[in-house]
Amino acid sequence: xxxxxxxxxxxxxxxxxxxxxxxxxxxxxxxxxxxxxxxxxxxxxxxxxxxxxxxxxxxxxxxxxxxxxxxxxxxxxxxxxxxxxxxxxxxxxxxxxxxxxxxxxxxxxxxxxxxxxxxxxxxxxxxxxxxxxxxxxxxxxxxxxxxxxxx
Numbered sequence: 001x002x003x004x005x006x007x008x009x010x011x012x013x014x015x016x017x018x019x020x021x022x023x024x025x026x027x028x029x030x031x032x033x034x035x036x037x038x039x040x041x042x043x044x045x046x047x048x049x050x051x052x053x054x055x056x057x058x059x060x061x062x063x064x065x066x067x068x069x070x071x072x073x074x075x076x077x078x079x080x081x082x083x084x085x086x087x088x089x090x091x092x093x094x095x096x097x098x099x100x101x102x103x104x105x106x107x108x109x110x111x112x113x114x115x116x117x118x119x120x121x122x123x124x125x126x127x128x129x130x131x132x133x134x135x136x137x138x139x140x141x142x143x144x145x146x147x148x149x150x151x
Contacts, residue, residue, distance in 0.1 A: 005101060013094040014044050017086055024086035031081040037070040038078045044090060047079070 017024060021040045025031035032040045050058045055072045063069045 006098065009097050009101075010048075010090075010094055011045075013090050013097060014041055016093050017044065017089050021086075024083045024089065026081050026083060036078065037068065037074055040082070043075075043078050043082060044086060046075070047082075047087060048090065 018040045021032045022028035038046075046059075046062050049062060051061075053061070055075065059069060059072065059075065
């Protein structure tokens with residue numbers, strides 16, 4: 001199934017970045033060298049999957065009710081060791097490898113993955129640049145298009 005391929009591409013993109021994690025660590029000589037409850041691979045996966053709930057709720061969603069769940073403090077400490085470039089590199093690698101997927105819609109280099117979790121993207125707030133399904137509320141002069149992205 002295509003969703004399994006996309007998931008595998010994401011995990012391989014994370015693995016690709018983690019294989020050279022010192023390039024994305026704040027202190028390359030010491031960060032992510034020791035074994036911790038939150039290794040770089042788990043940290044990146046968590047940060048990408050994190051939603052808008054509190055950190056504790058998001059951690060419970062990600063790790064479940066495991067007795068060895070890390071603390072929010074441990075997450076914060078590990079996050080501080082990771083440069084923002086790491087997440088950008090994961091997404092760039094994921095986008096470049098996802099272009100190899102079979103559906104023709106992914107082959108066009110103009111498309112990029114934004115989300116696949118039910119997020120909504122709002123765009124085209126003027127009728128001149130929008131498609132026929134543009135909506136403008138009669139009481140307001142601004143309109144919007146929303147696209148929902150699902151898994």
